[in-house]
Amino acid sequence: MSVKWIKLSTQMFEDEKIRLIESMPEADTILIIWVKLLAQAGRTNASGYIFLSENIPYTDEMLATLFHRPVTTVRLALETFKQFGMIEIDDKSFIKISNWDKHQSLEGLEKIREQSRQRVAKHREKKRLESGNATSNVTRNKNVTDIDKELDIDNIYVEIINYLNSAAGKNFKHTTPSTRKAIKARLNEGFRLEDFKTVIDNKIADWLDNNDMSQYLRPNTLFGTKFESYLNQKPEKKGPPGPGSPAPFNYDINAGEDWE
Secondary structure (H helix, E strand, C coil): CCCCEEEEECCHHHCHHHHHHHCCCCHHHHHHHHHHHHHHHHHHCCCCEEEEECCEECCHHHHHHHHCCCHHHHHHHHHHHHHCCCEEECCCCCEEECCHHHHECHHHHHHHHHHHHHHHHHHHHHHHHHHHHCCCCCCCCCCHHHHHHHCCHHHHHHHHHHHHHHHHCCCCCCCCHHHHHHHHHHHHCCCCHHHHHHHHHHHHHHHCCCCCCHHHCCHHHHCCCCHHHHHHCCCCCCCCCCCCCCCEEEEECCCCCCEC
């Protein structure tokens, strides 16, 4: 799911970086591009990253088309934002908004986190009740062909990714080749649908409220080679997040130029 709101501080134009940008040629266009980047990051909803898909970063030309601005101006804006530490661009050309948390809607985030905390609490209670009756899982090493007979493989992909998106507030697609490859590899090893949900619950409890680690709540990390260790870990109990900054200025990225 995409984030509907982003925050812009009422003191935005007192920021030293913004003031320096205002002294540049095409300052107004550069600032519009900055707001559009924030809005795009909200739509992508991947911890501040901006991309067309998990495997395809936006090029300068793509952003120029999306933002209806000249590509030369988009390049100038991106270089300026990178120089000022407002964005990061990795070696694969993926763009990430620095300090993304301060631009997010705290109400929306808190709702997602509360739903995840409740889900984790139910999961822990279920495991506690089952602990007295635990039996060895004789189906652990079943062949993936048996899994196909029990439940259509595409439905497994859909259910796992929908569960992750709901728990973490993400918008991953079950059709992404790398995601399907990671899930199928674990299924071939004998892991079951409930194991995937357990791993998601465990890492949500560990990482959701951690600004550094929440970016790793993604299929390739969760369902990769450390899957079994994530499955068998005992999640640390986290305290509630601290209060957010006061007096945010909200921009509805789905409502054109409406400001609140």
